[in-house]
Amino acid sequence: MPNMLWMQTGACSGDSMSLLTADGPSIEGLIRSGAIELLWHPSLTDAPSGYFATLVERIESGEQGLDILCIEGSIVTGPYGSGMFDSHRGRPKMQIVSALAARARTVVAVGTCAAFGGVHAAPPNPSDSIGLQYDHADPGGLLGEDWRAGDGRPVINLAGCPVHPLTITRTLSMLATGTPFELDFLNRPQVFFASTVHQGCTRNEYHEYDVEDREPGGKACMYFNLGCQGPSTLANCNGELWNNRSSKTRAGVPCFGCTSPDFPRDGDLFRTDKIGDVPVTLPLGVSRARYMAYKNLAKAAAPVRLIKREMEP
């Protein structure tokens, strides 16, 4: 049975909260069924906090093996590269992470902060935060571009702020059972990041006909005015609903693009930046000239029921 150690660095615990809501499989199920042995999780382990330091010592010395290392949170390197803004018992956590990663069979970055730097690395980034193997979209981060874990893989990036609950537990389950899976161009498991948030959104028909909401609380598409990044964000939020019932767009909130390396965008998340009346960021793979032609035609063909918002989203 593979063991797992979950460590928090510069984190808000959002990914741990997400982990606890997963139900297919749940983390309890993985532990109870014997699929995973939990060595440490800061909120779930009932051992005193001193046990963590002992565990780290034993792993570093080789006395204790480590199969899956999960890191939740940005890697804080400030001030001046010392990492002392985020320390444990006087030791910078970035040093502890490097030491554990060197011993781990597999390393998983849980959440966009651990993967790319995320919220703490947003401008002006006073804590000099980075991700485990990326600094935003640039390969490198704490461990370096060429670093590989014991299993030969780079850090597996489970992006999201927080990451989708099922993305965490299904990845852990695949690792525990040795099920092979591919990583995408940002080292995210392709199976969870192969479609855009836009796919499966209940506002899709409004988008097709360019029927736009200008204020929050409406039924129509939020791409043109309210900052929705669904068409350019790879994530499964509208394919695997959160708590089996909802997603940001279903709740009337635009997609903020939280699985992307440049999250959070430096600007108003509820406003669409545009050139003329066309958004600056177009749906993935769409050319501006064709989009402009399509948009005007689509708007002219919009059904009255959509313009009147008579169709339930």
Ligand code: SF4
């Ligand atoms: S609200 Fe966002 S995700 Fe939904 S259809 Fe519009 S652009 Fe796509």
